[in-house]
Amino acid sequence: MCRPIxxxxxxxxxxxxxxxxxxxxxxxxxxxxxxxxxxxxIFTNNPIEQxxxxxxxxxxxxxxxxxxxxxxxxxxxxxxxxxxxxxxxxYRGPDLATFLSGLPNGNxxxxxxxxxxxxxxxxxxxxxxxxxxxxxxSLALWLFGIGATVFLLTVGIVVQGAVSTSKNQ
Amino acid sequence: MEHQSEILSATSGFIILALLAVLWIYLGIxxxxxxxxxxxxxxxxxxxxxxxxxxxxxxxxxTSNTTMLAPQFALELGIWGMIAYSTAAFGLFLFAPxxxxxxxxxxxxxxxxxxxxxxxxxxxxxxxLVISIFYGFTWLVxxxxxGGILMxxxxxxxxxxxxxVILLVCIMYTLFGGLYxxxxxxxxxxxxxxxxxxxxxxxxxxxxxxxxxxADIKVEKPMLLKVMLPASLMAVFNNLLFGVGEVFHSNVWWxxxxxxxKAIGQKAYxxxxxxxxxxxxxxxxxxxxxxxLGINIPSPDMVGPLMASHILGEAGAVIVFIxxxxxxxxxxxxxxxxTSDLIVEDIYKKMIKPAAQEKEIRKVSMYVIIGIxxxxxxxxxxxxxTLASVLFFAGPLVTSTIYPIAMGLFWRSASANxxxxxxxxxxxxGLVAYFTxxxxxxxLIGASVSIVVTFVFSQWQPEQFDWKKLDExxx
Numbered sequence: 001m002c003r004p005i006x007x008x009x010x011x012x013x014x015x016x017x018x019x020x021x022x023x024x025x026x027x028x029x030x031x032x033x034x035x036x037x038x039x040x041x042i043f044t045n046n047p048i049e050q051x052x053x054x055x056x057x058x059x060x061x062x063x064x065x066x067x068x069x070x071x072x073x074x075x076x077x078x079x080x081x082x083x084x085x086x087x088x089x090x091y092r093g094p095d096l097a098t099f100l101s102g103l104p105n106g107n108x109x110x111x112x113x114x115x116x117x118x119x120x121x122x123x124x125x126x127x128x129x130x131x132x133x134x135x136x137x138s139l140a141l142w143l144f145g146i147g148a149t150v151f152l153l154t155v156g157i158v159v160q161g162a163v164s165t166s167k168n169q
Numbered sequence: 170m171e172h173q174s175e176i177l178s179a180t181s182g183f184i185i186l187a188l189l190a191v192l193w194i195y196l197g198i199x200x201x202x203x204x205x206x207x208x209x210x211x212x213x214x215x216x217x218x219x220x221x222x223x224x225x226x227x228x229x230x231x232t233s234n235t236t237m238l239a240p241q242f243a244l245e246l247g248i249w250g251m252i253a254y255s256t257a258a259f260g261l262f263l264f265a266p267x268x269x270x271x272x273x274x275x276x277x278x279x280x281x282x283x284x285x286x287x288x289x290x291x292x293x294x295x296x297x298l299v300i301s302i303f304y305g306f307t308w309l310v311x312x313x314x315x316g317g318i319l320m321x322x323x324x325x326x327x328x329x330x331x332x333x334v335i336l337l338v339c340i341m342y343t344l345f346g347g348l349y350x351x352x353x354x355x356x357x358x359x360x361x362x363x364x365x366x367x368x369x370x371x372x373x374x375x376x377x378x379x380x381x382x383x384a385d386i387k388v389e390k391p392m393l394l395k396v397m398l399p400a401s402l403m404a405v406f407n408n409l410l411f412g413v414g415e416v417f418h419s420n421v422w423w424x425x426x427x428x429x430x431k432a433i434g435q436k437a438y439x440x441x442x443x444x445x446x447x448x449x450x451x452x453x454x455x456x457x458x459x460x461x462l463g464i465n466i467p468s469p470d471m472v473g474p475l476m477a478s479h480i481l482g483e484a485g486a487v488i489v490f491i492x493x494x495x496x497x498x499x500x501x502x503x504x505x506x507x508t509s510d511l512i513v514e515d516i517y518k519k520m521i522k523p524a525a526q527e528k529e530i531r532k533v534s535m536y537v538i539i540g541i542x543x544x545x546x547x548x549x550x551x552x553x554x555t556l557a558s559v560l561f562f563a564g565p566l567v568t569s570t571i572y573p574i575a576m577g578l579f580w581r582s583a584s585a586n587x588x589x590x591x592x593x594x595x596x597x598x599g600l601v602a603y604f605t606x607x608x609x610x611x612x613l614i615g616a617s618v619s620i621v622v623t624f625v626f627s628q629w630q631p632e633q634f635d636w637k638k639l640d641e642x643x644x
Contacts, residue, residue: 053400053607054392055245057468097467101245102390134392135606140399147406147613150620154263154413154571161579162266165273 038114038122039063041074049130055101056130060112072114075121079109082127103132177478177486182324185490186331190338193354193498194345200353201346210347210531211279211510212428217352222429222437225352227444228359228499229421230261235449236362236496237315238560240473242404243453244466246609247393249401251453256405257412261442264416268426268434270578276431277642281423281574282515287639288577289585296592297573298515300566301418305508306545307563308415312501313549315470319493322471323478323486332549335494339501340542344535348428351502358495363444365492369477369485370451376480377458385460393457404609407564411612414567417574421507455480509537561608565599565615566592572616572623580627581634587626595619 044059062072076091076098077084090110091098108130115121177185203209217225235254242250275284281301286294317332342350383394392398416422426434455476459466464479466472474493478486513534518525525533573588599615637643 053245053609054398055469059467091465093465095465095467099244099466099469099472100390101469102247102386102393104392135399135403137397137399137402139606140397140402143407143610143613144402144405146617147403147410150613150617151259151406151409153620154410154575154616157572157575157579158263158266161575162270165270165579 038072038116038120040122041112041114041125043110043112043125043128045128047126047128049128051103051130051132052135054103054132054134055099056103057097057099058110058112058128058130059097060125061096062114072116074112075115076110076112077124080106082109082129084109084111084127100130103130105132105134107131177324177483177490179325181487182320182326182331182490185324185487186320186326186334186494189491189494189498190334193338194342196354196357197342197346197350197502199346201342201350203349206527209349210534211506211514212424213348213352215428215430217425217429217433219433219437219440221352221356222425222433223440223444224359225355225499225503226261226422226425226438226441228355228362228496229425229503230257230416230441230445231359231362231448231496231499235445236452236493237319237470237473239449239453240456240476241469242408242449243393243456244459244469244472246401246404247390247395247398247457249396249398249405250393251450253401253405253408254449254453255446256409257415257449258442258446259409260412260414260416261438261445263413264422264426265435265438265442267417267575267578268422268429268438269432271423271426272429272431272434274578274636274639275427276640278427278639279424279514280511281418281420282511283641284423284574284577284639285588286515286519287641288583288634289573289588293573293585293588293592294515296589297418297570298511300570300592300596301420301511302508304415304419304563304567305421305504305511306541306548307560309501309504309508309541309545310548311560312497312504313545314552316494316497316501317549317552318468318470319474319490319497322474323490323493328552329550333546335497335501336542336546336549339498339505340538343502343505344538347534348424348506351506352425352428354502355499358499361495362448362492362499365488365495366448366451368488369455369481369492372481372485373455373458377461382458382461386457389460400607400609403607403613407609407611407613410568410571410616411561411564414564414569414571414612414616418567418570419507420511421503424507424510505538505541508541509534512537512541561611562603564608564612565603566596568599568612568616569593569595569619572620576623576627581636582627582631583623583634584626584630584632586630587623590626591619591622594622 039062041060041062044061049056073092073094075089077087078090079087109127111124111127113122113124208214239254242254282298285297313332313336316335317328320326320331321328386393429437452473456472459476462479464475466475474489477489481489513530517533569592573591576583595615595618598618599611602614603611
């Protein structure tokens, strides 16, 4: 029984290509184990975020992990549909948040996952929905008009006051 | 900690921080040697000239508001956001004639509270003190937070440590030198800020293709380019009026008006406004390049330092660190000094112990500076919101004071009832707008209500105020 085992061991030691095959198999195995163990991040935002100014901050965390350890890279995706059929990668890096602005009216879906070296990665987080509905333009123009009027009156008060007091001196 | 990709190492950050701390404390002690009397400590001997006067006004206005909030405005509100921020220069422009008038009417005055008490009586004075001290404290908290955020963004120094150090340094040199130290350090800080901003602006223009920036924003943040972005339209005059309210009521600006020589105040404030006007546009523009450079912005109030340090690289990050530190320190020190003056002069001397002697007042001033600093530190520690949300909460309160002050300085008919109700109703309606519409409308609503109320009372119950009552030295 011992002879065949020694024979296989001797072949392994003296045949370099077998060593490479073994090494690659070992790495693949460890990666698949690692991937399955990668934690799934979760958003700290509400499942549905609403904004009237077109900007929102998305934050996420890794459950049961201190952020200072942070060995992971995060991938954040955006899509206009909940199935992410037309997903766009927004961010890839170690940060735990991103700030989005300048969004037009509409619904936007986001998901995040952890990855290592772009090869192994966790499953996607639960999706969150950001609903953008800007303030009405008529309200904005009204306030703009009121602001302009108040400003001009303020300039008038100061200039008229300064001129009249300097005349009196 | 959401941001995990710093440019500088924490060790480098701590070394720069230590060097700046030693330098400012030394300069504070050096300039503070003149502060022997109460007038010296509180008002720099009432003898500040044009160069120092302009520099201190400009440096104080280039604060976390400008270096960190202007980029935040651009990132949130786009092109309008940058313009909206630069309109705060009108606060300085419009205060210029007021500074002249203040010096004429109150040559021996100490604080903005003195004016309100003598002009409108105690009831309005109490409301004004609450507003002014609350605002001063909010501003201080926003800057303490900005210090912590800045150091964290650039070098990974933990937020509580960065915030604590910048507050501590400013408390120490303000304690030693009062307004002499504040104005002296402001002068150096204003030079550093101007050189730094010019360097940064030139680097950005040199290293970035503007057509590409435009194309990227159009794809990724299209609303930032829209002229008719509703939130931005609302923000333009909101920010302008907030700036006017901040300058008109705050003792930071009144104390400088009292401290400057006669006929200097008006020129100094006009020049400071002119120097300040382009700074928010230069600081704000870099925020719009974040998409092109592929830089993640974890929090909108970090965009300024993050972008600047990425554009300039590691060596540049050191310059950015110094410029931002100076811009924060120049405002924190002013605020500590001016708020302490307001509390000591208006509360301690006028309400608690009118017979207090100079030595005692100086001692109380120092305790108050320490007290305000410690309280601000406690509020800064939990990092309760973004800089904008913290600062703009005080917006409607300060804009409600614009017209009681402006009309009160020029119109004999402005009445105490008008001033009282303008402040109360302006603040209340502005706060309702803050919570129901957004922070970018609160100051505008507060100012609008205030101007109507002050004007209506000046016509309905006009007073015939005797200007001589404002000069307490002759009463």
